[in-house]
Amino acid sequence: MSNLGSFIWSIADQLRGPYRPNQYGNVILPLTILRRLDCILEPDRETMRNLAAKYDNPNRLKVEVKKATGRPFYNTSNYSFANLLQDADGLADNLTDYVDRFSPDVDVFEYFDFKKEILALEKAELLREVVTSFKAVDLHPDVVSNADMGDAFEYIIRKFNEAANETSGDHYTPRDAIRLLVDLLFAEKDADLTEDGIIRTLYDPTAGTGGMLSLAEEHLLEQNPNAKLSLYGQEYNGQSYAICKSDLLAKGHDATNIAFGNTLTDDAFAGRHFDFCMSNPPYGVEWKQYAKAVKKEREEAGPYGRFAPGLPSTSDGQMLFLLHLTHKMRAPEDGGGRVGIVMNGSPLFNGAAESGPSNIRKWLLEHDLVEAIVALPTNMFFNTGIATYIWILDNTKHSDRQGLVQLIDGTSFWTKMRKNLGSKGREISDTDRAKVVKLYADFTAADPEFSKVLRNDEFGYWTITVERPMVDGDGNQVLDRKGNPKPDPKRRDTENVPFTYGGSTAGVSGKAEVIQDYFDAEVKPHVPDAWVDQSKTKTGYEIPFNRHFYKYIPPRPLAEIDADLEKQVAKILELLREVEG
Structure with missing residues (x-):
């Protein structure tokens, strides 16, 4: 997936022995983040130290650093990768000091328990060797683009999870799938997005390592370099949160917009609404342990709460995220909002009449929120080959789409990968993606073999x-x-x-x-x-x-079936003769 990721992962070979393969990520991931931030800060190191000597208040210091450097974070330590290795005996203490002196909002190293790893590396007599290796890697954005850095993080996570026998799909979504989702999410608003100096907000309640947020920003800036997209996200996996936050910090975003925690039980952005929302929530994951809190919120919030329309089975919580996102859409009178979410097939049909899932679909359709649903090719994701779908929701549909839902069969638009990555053997190429987006754009004029437009009541x-x-x-x-x-x-x-x-x-x-x-x-x-x-x-x-989209395939002629059976019988008889002989 990434030459850089492969190179960084090769550094893990130095850990062999004292560390087991499933522990490598505890060292490699935080050090990669640290080196990335180190490279970004290096040109203004003296400026930050001088300002730190002048301003004691962290908030004031942050403001002054932002004025002087344009960056929303700082580090006031006297150490960096440039001089850490000069004091061999004090390396562990000096590295700890370096990590401790980031601005308060850079809390990412806490989620790796990195200071504990520093001591473990020193005890194993590996600290100097590993720091030396990372010092040799230039991770400044001018050398390693944000996209390449994202690929590297995802490569490392995948390798880490393979070693730990975990599912990488819990952490990130394939970029080809994200690009299609982003294109569809922005499709109806593309004309608006070209206005000079526009400001829009984007939110992902299952942010992972930040891939969706990053690619959405890239999409907007390609169309309109003067646009500003404020990114917001929440993530409950500590390591993924740390990567996401550090990635956005490196790009100059406000780190306080990325929150740690469980979106279903503790909405970090309660009361906030957004222009665009997107998510790839976990599929088929129980929310039984959160059921008490979710049900309590539903009862207390009443008809206007985020879970008011209904609750899915506790065996699968993805429809809770679907409801959460509809609750986060900017109100129509304020310009409206759009949602893009990837789910498996069960939210389409699970649950009998007046069950929780059915009532959720009823609420979405009767409020005319579902704009389009796109079936993706199978074998698209790293840890599963199941069928998946992109849902696009909009609370300010164009007049020609009101009261209608577009279903797009995109299952045949894929390109075979040269090498499988886990369960992922197919990808959506630029050409494939363009075909799907065209079907969406053509709407009622789209090829009926791949696109159907139905009334909500159907x-x-x-x-x-x-x-x-x-x-x-x-x-x-x-x-x-x-x-x-x-x-x-x-x-x-x-x-x-x-x-x-x-x-x-x-x-x-x-x-x-x-x-x-x-x-x-x-x-x-x-x-x-x-x-x-x-x-x-x-x-x-x-x-x-x-x-x-069902297509009737007539059975083969009986004569053809009989001929095949005769061939198989002949093979079996030949094998039996060999055994008897």
């Missing part, structure tokens, strides 16, 4: 309960006190009736008529004594993506 249905009468031993119906047939629970059945049955376009308002038409045509001719218990009717929503 995803709705009613689950009706069909009752049959109970009969006594003589074959007579058993009646209740009011003289009505008593239903037999053993003969009870349910049917799903689409809102659109019989060509109806009335949506929810057509409930009584559509259900009756369905019952008369589909049920009554087969069971004349049945009836619908209206009190048990439930409303549900699902997005049967694959059904809309």
Whole structure:
């Protein structure tokens, strides 16, 4: 993935023996971050030290450093990689002093417990050797671009997790998938984004190492170098948080915009709303341990809370992040917001009518928030080959998209990789990405083989309960006190009736008529004594993506199948003869 990453990882060979392979990252990652920041600070080292001598207050010092250097962070130590090795006996103490004297918002080394690693390296007599190796690597942004640095971090994390037998996909998303998500996220706003000097905000509640935030910023600056995109994120994995924060610090962003913690239980940006939101939340991960806090928040927040529409099963929390992002969109009266989120297939259809997931889909569709859903190729991610989808949400849809959802089948737009990376054997090339974005842009004029546009109500249905009468031993119906047939629970059945049955376009308002038409045509001719218990009717929503793109493939001719069978039988007989011989 990265020559730089490979080179940095090769330094880990020096740790062999005292460190196990699954421990290498505890040393390599913080030292890579430290060297990156060291290279950035080096040109203004004396300026920072002079200002530190003049201003004792950290906040005032930060302001003055920003004025003098343009950087939002500083380090006031007398040590750096330039002189650390000059005092061989004091190397551990001096390196610790260097780490301690960063500005307070540079808390990234705490999440690696790096000072403990410094002592461990000294005890193993490896500290000088490792520091010498990192000193030889120039990681200044003029030498190593932000994109290359991001690739290097991701390479190191992947290697670290392979050694620890962990899943790298918990930490980062393939850049080709991010680029497609970013293109789709910004697509409807591209015209606005070219205005000179615009300021926009972007938020990722599952920021990982910051790949999504970085690529989104790159996309905007390519179109408009004078634009400013303020980046916000939250991450609960300590090492990923540290990398994300240090990466944004290196680019001159405000480090306080990156928060550590669990977004679901402690929203670090409560009350804040953003122009753009994006996320690749964990799939199929239990949130049982957070259920008490989430349910309590839902009860206390009432109808306007972030989880008000419903709760998914505790076995999979990705729809909680979906709800969280809709809650973070800038209000329509303030310009509106857009969301891009990558999820697996279950949020499209899991849960029966009026279950938590179904109610979430109902809320999204009835509020006309879902703009497009794109099916990605399989084998796109590093730790899974499952089907994944990009959802694009917008609370200020263009007039021609209002009341509609575009489904795009992008599963065939991929290029085979020369070498697999874990489960990832396919990538979305620039050409593939352009095809998908064009399908999105063409909207109703897009190729119907790959794009379908449906009304919101076409995803709705009613689950009706069909009752049959109970009969006594003589074959007579058993009646209740009011003289009505008593239903037999053993003969009870349910049917799903689409809102659109019989060509109806009335949506929810057509409930009584559509259900009756369905019952008369589909049920009554087969069971004349049945009836619908209206009190048990439930409303549900699902997005049967694959059904809309299903292509019938006729079975092979019998003669062809017989010929294949004969060939296989002949092979088996030949093998048996060899065994008998």
